[in-house]
Amino acid sequence: MSLIKQLWIAIAIVTLIALGGSLVVSTLSARHYLEQQLQVKNLDNATSLALSLSQMPKDAVTVELQISAQFDAGHYRLIRLTSPTGEMIAEREYAGTLDGAPDWFIRLIPIKAHAGVAQVQDGWRQFGTLTLESHKRYAYAALWQGTLQLLGWFVLGGVLTGLIGTLIIKHITRPLGRVVEQAEAIGGRRFVTTPEPSTREFRSVVRAMNTLSDRVRTILAEEARRLEQLRRQTQHDEMTGLLNRAQFLNQLDSALARDDAQAAGTLLLARVGDLAGLNQRIGREATDRLLRDLAGRFSDFAAGNANWDAGRMNGSDFALLAPGREDPDALANELTRELYDTLDARRWEVRIALPVAATNYAAGEIRSQVLARADRALATAEQAGDRSLRVESGGTPAPYPDLQSWRVALLSALEHDRVRLGAYPVVANGGRLLHDEAPIRIQLDGTWQPAGYFMPHAARLGLMPRFDIAVLRAALRAIAQDGRERGINLSAESLRDANFRGELFSLLQADAGTAKLLWIEVPEYGALRHLAEFRTLCVALQPLGCRVGIEHVGAHFGELGDLHELGLDYVKIDSAIIRGIDTNAGNQAFLRGLCMIAHSLGLMTIAEGVGSAAEQEALSDLGIDGMTGPAVREG
Known part of the structure; x- marks a missing residue:
């Protein structure tokens, strides 16, 4: 259940308790006040009517007319005049129902006001006893209306309190919403951080969540770095940094098995001629520097294109795998130009032989076929000259000419x-x-x-x-x-x-x-x-x-x-x-x-x-x- 719902429930409960207590107290107070007022009115009216009767002739018609006139002029439930012996002299009583409030309300909160009693005199002799009760329907009507007004004010106050409380809670818990979003993001493997709020209690929670998120991200980043180091140790040639032979051949197998836009491509081979003789003529250190320069050119060439790989097949052979590039002639010319520029940039003591071969491949071919074509082309290039280029096309002819x-x-x-x-x-x-x-x-x-x-x-x-x-x-x-x-x-x-x-x-x-x-x-x-x-x-x-x-x-x-x-x-x-x-x-x-x-x-x-x-x-x-x-x- 949301915090807002809980707030509304709490407000409703508090309002009901306050309303119940206030209704009981105010209703009982109002009833007591009305009972007192009715009792005083009954007594005053009874005294006034008794005084009037005492000064009038005491014949039955006059007495009856006076009591009727008083009954009709006011709001009374009962006016009764009895003799000292208890005999009824005159009586008027209202026989209608109370229509000022619902019956259940009247039964729940009865108004009990004592009747007014006064003595009627005939000279020095007691003529009779007068009993007078005012009607209660107006008292009940006033009590009922007051109760309804109080109830309305409480409902209005509860609603206003709830709305104001909702706005306040939303403002206060806005940082909590961001914390929840952050927790859900972490649960969804998204390690995000959020600004720390000004509320002290929320600030500590957000700080802890941010720390957790940063820690997990740091751990994963560190593990990724270690994994990359391990990959380079196991899949790359130690001296040149290119893929080693085994991993390059795995990449070639993977390329031949693809069935997407990168399914076809080009394989290029380059061989440093007479590597053993170079070691003797220019020294091992210079030879290693030469190999690293060539490897750097292969690596840069591959890095500029998605999904390309460069490898060192053995001590003297380098290879480039170019998925998605099916024009071996243009690619080979571009690569050889950069390789020869690299060789000529340094003034070597001897001329460096670097024949290059290229062949295209298509999806579904096997590795041995592609390597055989590339090896034949490389052998032909070696025989043609120390910096020759040979391209051998393979695969089945395309079904469409252009x-x-x-x-x-x-x-x-x-x-x-x-x-x-x-x-x-x-x-x-x-x-x-x-x-x-x-x-x-x-x-x-x-x-x-x-x-x-x-x-x-x-x-x-x-x-x-x-x-x-x-x-x-x-x-x-x-x-x-x-x-x-x-x-x-x-x-x-x-x-x-x-x-x-x-x-x-x-x-x-x-x-x-x-x-x-x-x-x-x-x-x-x-x-x-x-x-x-x-x-x-x-x-x-x-x-x-x-x-x-x-x-x-x-x-x-x-x-x-x-x-x-x-x-x-x-x-x-x-x-x-x-x-x-x-x-x-x-x-x-x-x-x-x-x-x-x-x-x-x-x-x-x-x-x-x-x-x-x-x-x-x-x-x-x-x-x-x-x-x-x-x-x-x-x-």
């Missing part, structure tokens, strides 16, 4: 509703189904194609918001048909599109019951690049009951510290970390820490790309809450 043809085909598929969703189970550790991942499939030239086949082209054409809306509509229809929860992905392009967000909210609000069974996730790089838009999305989706999460979480988890205030529901760990987790002690330590932080924020952790029973068993021990991938089955 982007305009792709646009026509993609829009036709949308307009004719040639869209359907896949279904890949996401299960909890015990086998319970959490939801079905629902990637989009569209029909092109009579064949149903996966998202990785056409999404890169849709992204270049700016059609991602339209495809995401199509996925949303299809997911809502599927949920309405079978009642199974679905998980859908929103692209970074859609996240920053205001029209898309408006249509998204409209569709979910129109079907609120179905929307509660929807899991909506955004890729990690999209949430980081468009943090303000992602925050708006989260805040808007919370009242609708949708679950909101981030997918492909991994290398940039430490940058997600500010997202604790958004009230997310889950994170999906990128398959690059999950792959081979049963044998990779470094990634096991990193994943265990990541799960601990996520659970501290109240987030469910789901592993992506689980490929074997051994990985499943290891993940359960590391604190993962759910899994999806080729090896995961429902039930």
